[in-house]
Amino acid sequence: MKHYFSLRGPFDVKEVSIYVEKCSRASEGYNFYYVLEDLLKERLAGKVAWTRECWVEVCIDGSDARVVAEQHICAATNDEISSRDGQAFNAINGPSFTWKEIWPVLGKKFGAEVPKEMFSNDFWFATAINDKKKVWQEIAVKEGLLHTEMEDLANLGFLDILFRSPMKMLGTRGKADHRFGFTMRCQTLESILYWIDSMREEKLIP
Template sequence: MEKEKSPDALLVALIVGVTGMVGFSLAEALKKPTTPGRPWKVYGVARRPLPSWFPSSLIDCFISLDALDHADTTNKLSPVAQEITHVFWISRQLRGSEEVNISMNSAMLANVLNALKSSAPSRLRHITLLRGTKQYMGPIFDPSLAGKLVHQEPPFREDLGRLPYPNFYHALEDLVASYLPSVTHSVHRSSIIIGASSRSLNNALLTLSVYATICRHLGLPFRYPGNKYTWEHFCDMSDARVLAEQQIWASVTDGAKNQAFNCTNGDVFAWKSLWKVLCEVFDVEFVAFEGDEKFNWVEMMKDKGKVWDEIVQKSGLFETKMEDIACFEALNVVLHFGFQHVSSMNKSREFGFLGHADTLKSVRMWVGKLREMKIIP
């Protein structure tokens, strides 16, 4: 029988962005009896109150705060600041301009870290940053840079240098590095994340679920809205559970400190294969890609908010607005790539993390989870 940890030895996590896809999976993972560093005490932070689908048993305390507000952040975190040993930074604010993203996200992280470090003595020892493949592509959602970006050659590797474009990822990485050597860090670069939440920005699976559900409800064909290249070529994804496992592993493994790791499921898929899976789980007819460049699903879905309201009401779902849970514009960019969106997992494996998932099975599982949470019918 394991000895109970003394209060000074107990690992205490602060998940900033706990109600997002990865935050939810992190809270679940940290409470598992087999998790490295167990038992963990877990504080969860989000701007809004916990939604009804989030089990309160996954966290020891929930803190609602606006990380952009320095005073609010300091006031809310001061009572627990001396306990926190690990920060899991999942939160992000996204706008069209990358310069604005840099300003907002840097301010948020600085406010949280200042609140934790200003309460002496601080026990903070490690910060994990959730990032993504924008590291290798540049700010693809900034309209001012449309057509000007040159991406790295896939498969993306962690040793590729920074691209010469503004990127809030770089600003946050430089900020956490400034706390060395007293506080270590790890950077985790995901691909397209699949998980379950009604509060994640750029939630591709939930966007596709809304699209499929509305098509079925209206009797419309569930057409692939991307280009022929992505329909036929390889892409990868990141299961939120694998991301959570890698972040926890890096936070307690000495050899993984102060490193950046890609984190994908370790396999690849073509969108035509994934489309068949989506057709099965949503019970819609499979329509082969027809190469119709005139089909614009972003425009098609603009007036479907009231249809989603009807579906939510009829099915007794957790109340959401379509514009708050679907990211048609962002996913449309991804579905029109002209290169294979694939990251190498070699470094992660070489350092000792062997987590993986079968992407097509993950999609089925997470759709089931979204249904169980009453976010989709």
């Protein structure tokens, strides 16, 4: 919803608005998400999915939901840092990773054939998978899965942006580790495999 409007007064008027994806941008006020969207389009113009750098280099940090939850609990129950003003702490797994390490393991996890060279700079998730909605429904019925729409389980557009980003998005755990001794860490590969198993138990994926 933050994409569709800018927070601006007056706020004493009760109003109900229904937004759909085709809604145009708000004409008044300031919306950070418009700036972010324009910046991404500018930076990514002419780029292709799966750049070699994103494939072989450390480009982004992982954040397991369990790590994030535990860090929230630690921050909320630690009298030395808990305050109404609040503080910012990076909630990231810790150990770095590359997609080159992750994807072959994921392929084997799902029983797929894993080629020796998996990198492809012309593969787009949205293009390759977006028209497979009927196929997904057939798989769901065959495997006895809960009824879900494919887009509920995978944000294909986000993946295409993630794997062609010209910027490295890395953080540090220094403040969380040293200021209040938060020591929980998680290997991103193990995290992904854990959540795959969880989604299988919930009958969301085969």
